[in-house]
Amino acid sequence: MEIIVCIKQVPETTEVKINPETNTLVREGVKSIINPFDMYAIEEGVRLKERFGGKITVLTMGPPQAEAALREAISLGIDEGILLSDRAFAGSDTWATSYTLAAAIRKIARFDLIICGKQASDGDTAQVGPGIAAHLDLPQVTYVKKVEEINDKSGRLERMTEEGYEVIEVPLPALFTVVKELNSPRLPSLKGLMRAKQAKIQHWTHKDLEVDFAALGLNGSPTQVVKIFTPPPRTGGQKFSGDTQEVAEKLVDLLRPEII
Amino acid sequence: MPIQIIIEKCTGCSLCLKACPFDAIRIMDKKALIDLNKCNLCGACVPSCKFKAILIEKQAGAPAANIADYKGVWVFAEQKKGKVQPVVFELLGKARQLAADLETHVSAVLLGERLEEEIQELIWRGADCVYVVEDRRLANYQDEPYTNVIVELIKKYKPEIVLCGATAIGRSLVSRVAIKIKTGLTADCTGLDIEAQRKILLQTRPAFGGNIMATIISPDYRPQMATVRHKVFPETVSDMKRKGKIIRETFDGNLLTSRARLLDIVEEIESSVNLAEADIIVSGGRGLGGPENFKLVQDLACVLGGAVGASRAAVDAGWMSYSHQVGQTGRTVAPKIYIACGISGQIQHLVGMQSAKIIVAINKDPDAPIFKVATYGAVGDLFAILPALTKRFKEALKR
Numbered sequence: 157m158e159i160i161v162c163i164k165q166v167p168e169t170t171e172v173k174i175n176p177e178t179n180t181l182v183r184e185g186v187k188s189i190i191n192p193f194d195m196y197a198i199e200e201g202v203r204l205k206e207r208f209g210g211k212i213t214v215l216t217m218g219p220p221q222a223e224a225a226l227r228e229a230i231s232l233g234i235d236e237g238i239l240l241s242d243r244a245f246a247g248s249d250t251w252a253t254s255y256t257l258a259a260a261i262r263k264i265a266r267f268d269l270i271i272c273g274k275q276a277s278d279g280d281t282a283q284v285g286p287g288i289a290a291h292l293d294l295p296q297v298t299y300v301k302k303v304e305e306i307n308d309k310s311g312r313l314e315r316m317t318e319e320g321y322e323v324i325e326v327p328l329p330a331l332f333t334v335v336k337e338l339n340s341p342r343l344p345s346l347k348g349l350m351r352a353k354q355a356k357i358q359h360w361t362h363k364d365l366e367v368d369f370a371a372l373g374l375n376g377s378p379t380q381v382v383k384i385f386t387p388p389p390r391t392g393g394q395k396f397s398g399d400t401q402e403v404a405e406k407l408v409d410l411l412r413p414e415i416i
Numbered sequence: 417m418p419i420q421i422i423i424e425k426c427t428g429c430s431l432c433l434k435a436c437p438f439d440a441i442r443i444m445d446k447k448a449l450i451d452l453n454k455c456n457l458c459g460a461c462v463p464s465c466k467f468k469a470i471l472i473e474k475q476a477g478a479p480a481a482n483i484a485d486y487k488g489v490w491v492f493a494e495q496k497k498g499k500v501q502p503v504v505f506e507l508l509g510k511a512r513q514l515a516a517d518l519e520t521h522v523s524a525v526l527l528g529e530r531l532e533e534e535i536q537e538l539i540w541r542g543a544d545c546v547y548v549v550e551d552r553r554l555a556n557y558q559d560e561p562y563t564n565v566i567v568e569l570i571k572k573y574k575p576e577i578v579l580c581g582a583t584a585i586g587r588s589l590v591s592r593v594a595i596k597i598k599t600g601l602t603a604d605c606t607g608l609d610i611e612a613q614r615k616i617l618l619q620t621r622p623a624f625g626g627n628i629m630a631t632i633i634s635p636d637y638r639p640q641m642a643t644v645r646h647k648v649f650p651e652t653v654s655d656m657k658r659k660g661k662i663i664r665e666t667f668d669g670n671l672l673t674s675r676a677r678l679l680d681i682v683e684e685i686e687s688s689v690n691l692a693e694a695d696i697i698v699s700g701g702r703g704l705g706g707p708e709n710f711k712l713v714q715d716l717a718c719v720l721g722g723a724v725g726a727s728r729a730a731v732d733a734g735w736m737s738y739s740h741q742v743g744q745t746g747r748t749v750a751p752k753i754y755i756a757c758g759i760s761g762q763i764q765h766l767v768g769m770q771s772a773k774i775i776v777a778i779n780k781d782p783d784a785p786i787f788k789v790a791t792y793g794a795v796g797d798l799f800a801i802l803p804a805l806t807k808r809f810k811e812a813l814k815r
Contacts, residue, residue: 167624192745219453247418247457250603254595277744278624281603286559286591295675296559298588301738312679316739317584318692319496320684326676336745337738374418374457374474378600382618383631384437384460390770390789397782397795404804407776408812410792414753414774415696415720415813 157208157308158267161201161234162257162288163194163216165225166278190225193273196334199341200303201271202233208308211235213264217245217256223357231344231352238264242361247374250279254287256372259365261292268308270331274299285333295330301337418473419457421448425469435464437628458630486576486638489515492566493526493538493546494585496557500526500534502693503581505651507644508542510608511579512652514617517610523547523575527565529555539660542652547573548664553672556681557585563592564671570597575639577617579608582643583692594641600634601641604748606648606771607631616640626767646692647750684739691740696722696753699742699769700730703758703779703798707735712802713757719809725749725769727759743768757798761786778802 168187190198198214205212214229216222217240226237240260248256261270270289275282282298289296301321302314310328314321316335344352362372370376394410396403428446440454441461448469462470489511494501504524511522524543526534529550538546549565566589570578578593580586582604594601607620611633617640619632634640691697698720700713710724717724726736728743742749744764754772759765761777761784769775770789777790778798787793794801809815 221453243452246452246455250591250601251595251598279603280623280748282587283591283594283601283603286588287595290563290592290595296588296592297676298559299584314682315584317681318690320682320739322678323680323682324676325679330676335738336741374472378594378598378634378637379602379632380474380635381459381630382633383463384435384458385629385631386627387622387629390775392788392793393791395782395787395790395793395795400796400800400804403794403796404801404808407792407794407805408808411753411774411776412812 157204157210157269159201159204159210159212160261160264160267160270161194161197161212161214161229162270162272162285163198163214163225163229164191164273164276164278165189165216165218165222166191166276188221188224190228191273191276191278193275193277193334193336195273195341196336196338197271197273198229198232198234199339200332200334201269202342203339204269204306205233205235210268213238215257215260215264216240217248217253217260226357227352227355228344230355231348232342233348237355237357239357239359240361240365241359244362244369244372247377248372249377249379250281250283250287251378252372252376254284254291255376256362256365256367257284258288258291259367260360261288263360263365268328269311270294270329272331272333274333274335282333285331289331292331295326296332297324297326297330298333300332300334303338419450419452419455420471420473421450422469422471423447425467427467427469429466431464431466432461432470435460437624483576483636483638486574488520488573488575489518489522489577490575490579490639491522491524491543492578492580492586492590493524493534494557494581494583495526495528495531495534498528498530498534498555500537501581501583502651503583503644503646504538505541506646506649507579507581508538509652510644510649511577512542514577514608514610517612518576518615520576521545523573525566525569527554527562535662537654540654540656540658542658543660545661545663548662549667550664551666551672553674556678557589558674558676558678559588559592560674560676561672562589563596565665565667566590566593567596568667568671569665570639578639578641580641580643582645586643590641590643597639599637599639599641600632601643602632602634603643605642605644608642608644617642622771626770645748645750647695647752684737691723691725691742691747691749694723694749694751696720696755697725697742697749697751697769697772698722698755698757699725699727699759700736700757701727701759701765702729702733703760704730704735705758707733709799710735712799712806716755716802716806716809719806719813719815720753722751722753725754727765728762756786756790757802759786760784761789
């Protein structure tokens with residue numbers, strides 16, 4: 157089975173802090189990690205490869221330093237890494253990002269399955285996975301929480317919904333976006349770490365892809381950010397302690413008017 | 417380069433440094449300098465500069481069609497088992513405001529089968545017009561046929577704005593639609609307004625787990641599309657005197673076929689109240705000590721008519737199923753009241769619930785970070801406080 161996993165390098169959320177004096181994001185010394193949801197995508201890809209053989213490629217678009225994320229993925233069992241890095245890609249919104257990733261996947265050409273995390277923890281849009289599927293005109297299954305059955309022709313999956321889940325059968329090639337419940341990602345092996353260190357990462361720019369230059373990056377993005385601001389931080393309010401019954405009574409009095 | 421500092425105008429005041437979320441600007445020799453390897457061209461620095469010294473040039477792609485041809489505000493009327501979902505009524509309320517500012521009409525788009533009562537309800541709740549596509553193959557949501565139908569309807573009727581709930585269905589559907597139409601889509605909005613001057617949609621959404629807010633526009637493309645979080649806008653009330661137009665469309669079989677096949681829809685009994693739609697959520701964490709103690713959380717949720725949530729720690733320990741997890745790797749919720757029981761309040765949990773209107777924290781550790789965001793905090797033993805709360809609410813609410 158030929159599998160492509162798309163990942164994104166994101167800042168570790170725990171370290172995104174607001175400087176209370178300037179009311180701006182503190183980014184100094186912030187660690188970059190693989191988007192948490194993409195870890196489940198990598199793990200699922202590696203498991204499928206272990207079952208069926210074949211090759212598994214990890215793909216990301218980002219600045220040159222995103223190479224670190226690809227190496228980490230390789231340490232977890234991925235065969236190959238491709239980095240799409242080019243000033244022409246800067247400023248991409250989800251339309252242009254999925255367009256560029258889709259073009260890279262067309263160039264890879266051979267694949268049975270594309271796996272993405274359900275969303276990235278910095279942007280939280282959940283739009284790039286389905287966007288890639290739409291550009292490639294592939295069927296998709298979003299929010300996959302369980303793979304009931306799969307072979308190189310089709311898969312039967314559980315898709316998480318608000319109330320429970322749906323069971324969906326999909327022919328391959330297809331694109332899945334996955335949630336945490338799917339699996340427990342492994343830690344890198346020593347051998348994997350060695351391999352990651354030595355692996356040669358392919359760097360592709362827009363010249364390597366069949367793309368319309370006008371559809372890339374900022375110029376190819378229908379949306380644009382006009383303002384970024386920090387919301388007023390939440391502050392702690394009243395705190396009660398002491399006699400349980402009194403605490404409960406106070407809370408009920410305070411909350412009662414809010415409950416219809 | 418698409419971004420540049422106009423050296424003659426830059427005073428080196430460093431306001432742009434503070435505005436940059438990517439730490440991409442430095443001051444050198446009293447002039448701002450942009451590190452292009454870090455710059456994401458997000459544009460946050462441009463309005464921060466009082467001297468108009470930063471320029472981002474965007475070559476507007478020639479829009480496919482005349483923007484002036486696009487009129488009206490649409491709401492995708494998500495239905496499950498033939499019932500229109502509550503988030504749709506929230507969107508209709510907002511759509512009415514936007515339409516008033518634009519002096520245009522509001523339409524709902526309803527796909528499914530046997531929908532008569534729901535069509536009427538959409539009109540009573542604020543739709544001037546309902547586009548209805550009824551077909552057996554649209555009875556339940558599936559990505560491909562729904563995408564095809566919405567794309568065709570947009571091409572034919574040209575709305576200027578399309579709103580959709582940020583649900584599992586909504587996010588999967590409109591992500592595909594926006595690609596096919598080639599237009600802008602903003603995820604998970606918590607604020608929507610019309611810019612008076614250009615009459616365009618200002619879409620405000622949280623990013624970085626709510627640590628920053630971004631306002632986004634799609635000025636050169638139509639329709640302007642957005643998914644909107646649950647519980648951000650109030651539902652409209654039903655006005656049975658309202659009248660509206662019904663437009664029925666049919667599509668040929670090709671557009672309605674799906675390569676993926678929906679085999680079954682399973683509802684999990686635990687989630688009697690949908691977390692995303694809940695007005696009240698009672699959540700339990702590690703402090704509960706074990707799965708059996710979730711009963712205390714469930715009892716309180718039951719009296720309050722709320723849903724049960726859980727922290728990652730409680731889910732990872734196997735005390736609750738993943739579908740109840742609130743936080744970065746679980747669900748993002750914004751109820752009116754969020755009661756956190758025995759949850760310390762790690763940042764990953766906070767990003768999933770900090771837009772709740774009222775946060776109540778019950779924890780024995782007075783220094784737990786959850787108290788920093790809690791509207792009301794109770795420091796003490798949750799095994800005593802929870803039953804006392806349940807009992808008193810039962811009396812107060814006569815339930």
